[in-house]
Amino acid sequence: MKLKSSLIMVTALIFVGTLAVPVSAQDVLSARAANKQLYRTGKKMTEVRIVRRDLIPPNLIPVIEGAAKIQKYYEAFAVSPTEGISATSAFQAINFHTIASANAAAVSGCNAKKKAESEDCVVVAEFLPKGYDGPRAFSLSAIASKEFSKKYRRSGKQRAFAISPATGFWGRAVKANSIEAARTTAVAECKSRAAAVGGQDCVVVSEN
Known part of the structure; x- marks a missing residue:
């Protein structure tokens, strides 16, 4: 079994609408403060958590665990208990901003492909940052x-970073004439990327 490494996105979540301004002031961190919350990137940055070992054949567990060497976070793999891990309905959602979003996308994608009479899909494995200790602010x-750590946080103000929680896409703006302009540009870039898969929920998550 070979886990997929290509981008898979699902937009069957409830969108909150495209915003060009932050949800609320307390939710938006400066680049410096936000960077402190991020998990590291680079080599050996991913770990695997087997959620439903009972739904994975024993010989495939080492394969999935070994995939941490090539997969990134946040990702989730979902299957229908009725159809199993080798069925065409088995679905891997990758490159999301939280494990909750990855889980929701994986389950949604799997449910959309399974037979009507089969059991609802469940997450069997999660791909998380190394040393994951739970959700962060x-x-x-x-x-x-x-991108955020290596480039964005070192760039000039005024700047803004926007994400689409439902699809995993993002956009940024740096050295804008105003914070309002930075917000608008970041959301527009995020929206243009997410639009291909129906993303409509881009929102600013960092600015200064």
């Missing part, structure tokens, strides 16, 4: 975390 996918 600020969370990004591995790809977005690398």
Whole structure:
């Protein structure tokens, strides 16, 4: 069994609407404060948590655990207990900003593909940041975390970073004329990327 490494996105979540302003002031962190919340990126950055060992054949557990070497966070793998891990309905959601979003996308994608009479899909494995200790106030996918830490936080103000929680896409703006302009540009970039899969929930999560 080979886990998928290509981008899989599901937008069957309830969107909150595209916003060009933060949800609320206390939810939006500066680049410096936000960066302190992020998990590290780079080599050996991912660990696997087997959620439903009973639904995975014993010979495939080492394969899934070994996939931590190539997979990134946050990802989730869901199957229908009726159909099993080798069925075409088995679904892997990758590159989300939280494990909760990845889980929801994986289950939604699997349920959309399974037979009507089969049991509802459940998550069997999660791909998490190394040393994961639970949700944090600020969370990004591995790809977005690398961009944020290596480039965005070192860029000039005024700046803003926006994400689509439902799809995992993101956008940024740096050296804008105003914070309002930075917000608008970041959301527009996020929206243009997420639009391909129906994403409509881009929102600013960091600015200063």
